[in-house]
Amino acid sequence: MESRGASSLLKDSIPITDFSLPGSFEGHGLRRGFPCVKNELVPSHPLELSEKNFQLNQDKTNFAMLRNIQGLHAPLKLQMELRAVKQAQRLPFLHSSNMALDTLRGNDECIGFEDILNDPSQSEVMGEPHMMMEYKLGLL
């Protein structure tokens, strides 16, 4: 039960960028490089998949251990809190600070690569606000 929610999010392959821009040299700009089928089939570094799924795997291990030690209620309560806090987000095109999520995870007392590199608040691209709102409200 404890793995049911998490394992559906596990990434065992890297999704390919879609071919919606034929004839464009850069493909999808400088962010992801040229579209390449090989990158979807075979990871380009032995640690690629392990790093992509690291947070998920760690959570899975921790919740499994917690269930074995304290019983089912412990991971259930913690996951309930995490889900509740993940729902408090801003509008779709604005980035959320996720402060409560960071506090629950303990990330407010750590610094890592994700705080410096690819920070969503520093992202140069933004979705089209009207489209995203219409999609969210089901009007599209």
Add this chain to the structure above:
Amino acid sequence: ATEGMVVADKNCSKIHYISSNIYCCGAGTAADTEMTTQLIASNLELHALSTGRLPRVVTANRMLKQMLFRYQGYIGAALVLGGVDVTGPHLYSIYPHGSTDKLPYVTMGSGSLAAMAVFEDKYKPDMEEEEAKQLVRDAIAAGIYNDLGSGSNIDICVISKNKLDFIRPYDVANRKGERYGRYKCERGTTAVLTENVAHLEIEVVDETVQTMDTS
């Protein structure tokens, strides 16, 4: 610091700051040791602010080994971590794959065998500070003279409960030799027999001016 078979920096600083009472020596890939120690130093500072206590050496050890194991040895940082905290003085060696050893004396790097040989011969427990500094100097000198990947200077960092001595350099063991003679050839060493100057006729065919956009 070496780049393959060439010395890149004869006097680079290999003793990294982790916390005011914990320092870490790094062997292996220079960038990996530098960045790993900085990352753990930042995390340890945040941790110390959160707990309100002086950080312990064992905490730094655990943070380092968990990070290095996560990256499965791809981060080539072999570290010697030492410091003094409330529980006393501690010394750890941390390998790139994430295993650690807690020992009274440790060596890492290409010269580790030469240095360890000196330690194994001359170490005794409860030495005086000067005696211990001399022993460390001898061990590193063994690496300098007998290992091709080690050279030049010996820096020592002495950490005790109340004071910190960062002696850089403690000893310049291997000074570059002085040249005894001048090996430059003066003008006129080789006699000039004939001299022939040929002018190149250059004809201007086309001239264009391209303005730079300096706005």
